[in-house]
Amino acid sequence: MKLKRTRTTLALLLSGALTFSTVPVALYAEPTATLQDQVDEAYSTLMTYTQELEYANNQLFQVQEDLSSIQEQIKQTESDIATKQAELEEGQAALSDRVSVLYKQGGFNLMSVVLGVSDFEELFSRVYYANKVAEQDAALVNSVKTTKAELEEKQSALAAQEAEQKQLVSDQEAKTSEVQTKLSAQQSYYNGLDSELQTQLAAEAAARAAEAAAEAERAQEQENNSDGGSTTDTTTGDTNTDANTPDASTPSGGTSSPSTPNTPSNGGSDSTVTTPDPEPEPEPEPEPPTDTGNTDSGNAPSGVVDVALAQVGKPYVWAASGPDSFDCSGLTSYAYRQMGISIPHSSQSQYNLVSSKGHLVYSVSALSPGDLVFWGYGGSGSSIYHVGMYIGGGQYVHASMPGVGVVVGTLSTGGNFAGGGSPV
Structure with missing residues (x-):
């Protein structure tokens, strides 16, 4: 009889658990399935914003690199201008000295050119080469002046490019900051939804456990009450109880929790x-040609x-x-x-x-x-x-x-x- 009572109690407990699995638990503002869908959608958006932020950061990195390149060119150009300025000053000084020697003190120097010549051709040659030296000095000065002017023009153009590039950097910083703000807000939104979902799932699990305990208590009371009555015809009762006892392979239902969103995999x-089981994987997209x-x-x-x-x-x-x-x-x-x-x-x-x-x-x-x-x-x-x-x-x-x-x-x-x- 004791064995039969135990079997009866077990059957009632399992039956109560099965019965409860079909009974709705306490109502919430959002059904669990609906809330899970919201979490999934929020997670997907969070992944999208993460990718957008990485892309925006790449763009920012690129315009910053371009700005650095322009600024390096400006530094090099300034250095080149300083070099040409020194060459110009040196050439102008040499030319000035030579002109001063040849013309400002012309009498003495012309005399030094004339003295010692043996004929007119030698005199002509000395004067010619003296003039050529002066012309070369002048040409060198003019060349340096031209190069310096070109460098100054380049410097001006680079300064304009620098201003434009700084604006591009500023614009991209604003875009990146905007995406960062969206991402932070979405992260908070997702965290809130996920926390709400976990709280709801925990409450539902607690409600199920409480109801199961109540069912077990009612079953125990039923059994206790039956002990106080007639104990004849127990075979029929046991047979009926066994018929209602679920097979060990029968799922109890109501015990699986909704899955959290699929983790973004970027391919x-x-x-x-360590998240609950993800939803079924989508069909794989066709691979690009590999014969590269x-x-x-x-x-x-x-x-x-x-x-x-x-x-x-x-x-x-x-x-x-x-x-x-x-x-x-x-x-x-x-x-x-x-x-x-x-x-x-x-x-x-x-x-x-x-x-x-x-x-x-x-x-x-x-x-x-x-x-x-x-x-x-x-x-x-x-x-x-x-x-x-x-x-x-x-x-x-x-x-x-x-x-x-x-x-x-x-x-x-x-x-x-x-x-x-x-x-x-």
């Missing part, structure tokens, strides 16, 4: 993000992958380049810097560097560990917005985005993938 999937005629991705230094992997788990912070936080190009530049190699802290500039060395490849099979991998809008090499480092085995490490940080992902060469290769 792959991040395998180290180049299979040499360069020679990445040994050890650079280990440096990058050692940063996994550290947070994403825009414009950071280590050692405690990174953005995407900050991570790759940091890893190479530890190898004694300096590369720009800009994904676009890193792409340009790889391309300039002829190391750009588009097939995963042509990549080597330590190669940089890039993504650009439409797969364009002129619109790069993300960079990571290939680590082998079809995977790459990258500083993904705020809230995700440095992670390892699976590399896909479809969509916006713009190629990869070594910067050395």
Whole structure:
């Protein structure tokens, strides 16, 4: 009888749990599924703004580089002007001295030219060459004057270019700041939604647990009440109870929590993000042609992958380049810097560097560990917005985005993938 009572209690408990799984829990302002959709959408927008910020930062880096180049040209031109000014002053002084000797004290000097000549031809030759020396001095002075004037004109043009470039830098700084503001606001919005979702999920789980406990208590009371009555015909009761006892393989329902948004992969999937199971992967986009005629991705230094992997788990912070936080190009530049190699802290500039060395490849099979991998809008090499480092085995490490940080992902060469290769 004791065994039968235990089985009856277990059946009632399981039955109550099953019954509860179909009963709605407390109502919230937003259904969980709707809130999950909002979190997904907010996360997707956050990823978009992160990419936009990287692209805007690349543009800012480029106009700042252009401004620095113009300012270097201005410095060089100023130095050239100073040199020509010194040459001009020296030439003018030499010419002035010579003219003074030949003409201001003409009697004495003309006499020195005439004395000692043996014939008219020698006299003519002396006077001719004296004049030629004066003419050469004058020509030199005129040449220096011309060069100095040209340099001053160039200086004026460069000053105008500098003013224009400073305006471009200012405009791009404003654009970058605008995207940064949008990203910060979106991050706060997403954090709020995600916190609300987690709170709601926890409350629902607590409600389920409380209801299950209540059902168990009611079942126990029922059993206690049945103990006080007739104990005959227990076989039928046990048979009915067993018939209603769910099979061990029957799912209880109501125990799975909604998934958090898919982690942005910029062309792959991040395998180290400790979030709930993502939604099903979309169909892979068709890969771009891989027959580019180049299979040499360069020679990445040994050890650079280990440096990058050692940063996994550290947070994403825009414009950071280590050692405690990174953005995407900050991570790759940091890893190479530890190898004694300096590369720009800009994904676009890193792409340009790889391309300039002829190391750009588009097939995963042509990549080597330590190669940089890039993504650009439409797969364009002129619109790069993300960079990571290939680590082998079809995977790459990258500083993904705020809230995700440095992670390892699976590399896909479809969509916006713009190629990869070594910067050395």
